[in-house]
Amino acid sequence: EQLRADGVYKEVLREGTGPLPDFRDGTKATFHYRTLRCGDEEAPLDDSRERGKPMELIAGKKFKLPVWEAALRTMRPGERARFRCDAKDPLEGQRHCCSIAQLHDHYSLGYPDLDELQKNPQPLIFDIEVLKVEAPGSYQQDPWAMTDEEKLQAVPLIHKEGNELYRQGKVQEAAAKYYDAIACLKNLQMKEQPGSPDWIELDQKITPLLLNYCQCKLQSEEYYEVLDHCSSILNKYEDNVKAYFKRGKAHAAVWNVAEAQADFAKVLALDPSLRPVVTKELRSLESRLREKDAEDKIRFKGIFSQ
Missing domain, CATH: 3.10.50.40 (Chitinase A; domain 3)
Known part of the structure; x- marks a missing residue:
């Protein structure tokens, strides 16, 4: 009616x-x-x-x-x-x-x-x-549909779901979960004064989620996105070892050799216990550089012999 x-x-x-x-x-x-x-x-x-x-x-x-x-x-x-x-x-x-x-x-x-x-x-x-x-409560809401309180309550659950998906090798699905959790917190952060205690508290919750998201992007070879996000973290938190390490790996992947070496050196300066992991990454980079040099020599030899 x-x-x-x-x-x-x-x-x-x-x-x-x-x-x-x-x-x-x-x-x-x-x-x-x-x-x-x-x-x-x-x-x-x-x-x-x-x-x-x-x-x-x-x-x-x-x-x-x-x-x-x-x-x-x-x-x-x-x-x-x-x-x-x-x-x-x-x-x-x-x-x-x-x-x-x-x-x-x-x-x-x-x-x-x-x-x-x-x-x-x-x-x-x-x-x-x-x-x-x-019915309400029987489904997981999209971030846009949540109240502020629901967003805060949902973030740890979404984070946990992302971690479980990553452990199962479902990298793209895990990245989507981390993205949703970040979106919830970013929405709340926009309502706070930048640099205020509440803004900083939310930013510190965003950082580990963003690093997990970057790990997924490393796995899917989206290196420039990793470079952007890790740099944004390091602009605010200069002592974040994980951000230097992930950015170093991304630099190495796109042949930014000097930048990769500088980031790995920073990792060692901040946490010397990571020397075995960093050494492995540097050796991998050196090996790829030798292979690339050998390929370039063959390629250029072919060009000049024509």
């Missing part, structure tokens, strides 16, 4: 299963959708299936398209339905059209139709299929 009062009409295309979820704040709905023009339903303006990833909405988080949250509150898992904005209510139609254009920011599928919709609003149809509905 509320949908009709808002000028939105529902047509069930396939019944769902189970009871209607209560959809209290924090409930997460995962669904596919298509956006259609009334009267031109063969050419969708947008289709989540073409992106290969469903949409996720968390109730109570002020989603940009309020009509979707209102529609989802009437649906069961597995249900598919169409929701049409009433053409007799131009203000309602305009609000939905402008919202969909803002939501996709003009580039969702590269269609110029969304730009046209903002200029000339018209009624739309949303074809929605609910894949699953999860």
Whole structure:
């Protein structure tokens, strides 16, 4: 009834299963959708299936398209339905059209139709299929959806998950976990005065996560990202041995020989107990340099003998 009062009409295309979820704040709905023009339903303006990833909405988080949250509150898992904005209510139609254009920011599928919709609003149809509905607390929230308190509580858990994935050899997945944990803390840090005690405390929590992230990037041979992040750490914490060591390895990998040697020397100066590890890295670098010199001689010999 509320949908009709808002000028939105529902047509069930396939019944769902189970009871209607209560959809209290924090409930997460995962669904596919298509956006259609009334009267031109063969050419969708947008289709989540073409992106290969469903949409996720968390109730109570002020989603940009309020009509979707209102529609989802009437649906069961597995249900598919169409929701049409009433053409007799131009203000309602305009609000939905402008919202969909803002939501996709003009580039969702590269269609110029969304730009046209903002200029000339018209009624739309949303074809929605609910894949699953999860109660608050039954799923791990994305960082953007968390409150500040939830972010702080989530970081140690995400960190632990990242460590476990790394131990299993799932380097890319581990990097994604470390990235999420860093994003939580960075979001909180942005609200603090740079250099304040709270800002520094958060930064000290970010540093070990960033070093773990760099270790993953070393494994995946993304050396320049390691150089950037380790340098940013060393600009603030000049005695961070792990940052020097990882940056030294990255320098060595991209043939920055002098820089690598300088970083490894700094590691030894800060922690002489790491001499066996550093010696191994320096010998590896020297061996690669000899191989490279031999290859260069053969290559240049071939050039000059032609």
